[in-house]
Amino acid sequence: MFTGLIREVATVKGFSGSELSIKSKHKAKLGDSIAINGACLSVVKVLNDGFSVELSPESQKLLAIENYKNEVHIEPAMMMGDRFEGHIVQGHIDAIGTIKDIKNNGNSFDVFISIDKKFIPYIVPKGSITIDGVSLTVNDVAADSFRLTIIPITMRETLFKRYKKGSKVNVETDMFARYVSHIISHQSKASSEKNTLTWDAVDSISARY
Incomplete structure (x- = not known):
């Protein structure tokens, strides 16, 4: 999970195939989750001056890949006990x-x-x-x-x-917003009442949170 607060504007060292190499002040560890321009990616190599992450073909297809050059936003995943700022960000690009x-x-x-x-x-x-x-x-x-x-x-x-x-x-x-929309859509389909929201449904949704 992330907060959407950029911790560093880092420099792209190289992007070859599926591997993106980043020069940064942040000291990453192997396997760490780091949001690069908002996309949650895993550290596959630790470098002397940064780290490398892997972007699968699926990720490259879904991301604004032209922005993964020169400089990028980075945010390490939150740790248990961190102060919560910003808002809840999953690192899953829609x-x-x-x-x-x-x-x-x-x-x-x-x-x-x-x-x-x-x-x-x-x-x-x-x-x-x-x-x-x-x-x-x-x-x-x-x-x-x-x-x-x-x-x-x-x-x-x-x-x-x-x-x-x-x-x-x-x-x-x-x-x-995504979760509530999914719940409403699911309940509407189940009751065959598309685009209809009843007070019972609202109570049910509220109880889940």
Whole structure:
């Protein structure tokens, strides 16, 4: 599990086949789980100045792989007893989004990201979302896109400063939105009442949490 708070912007040493080598200050151990641009990957080699992780063909197909060069966001998995900050992030990328526009508001930046419509139900206004591993709050949601507001320090200290119109990004939607949607869908199918939510169903969902 992760929090969506970037611990380091690390340097890509090389990406050959399925192995991605990272130069970092973080001292990884063999087998560690580390989120690289938001995707949970396992350390397969420990280097003098960093570590290597393996990206399967499936991972490479599902990720915005063009961002795995030059620099990347890294966040080691949480340890038991760590202070919980950010929000609950699994490191499982749902989709690749495309930046439609970035507007400089003077003291903040509005970032508009388009995404496949089927993921919109999992994106909640004022809810949480993770973009390339960065925990953010959703401001507005449209039919096939959403808007984020990035404060100057986040823009300055993350790879957002390099993104532009057309840039691809890894998107992980809110875990709880996915779970609730799945429960509602499952119960609707079981009762043959699609898109119907009863108070009994709400009570059942609440009891599970």
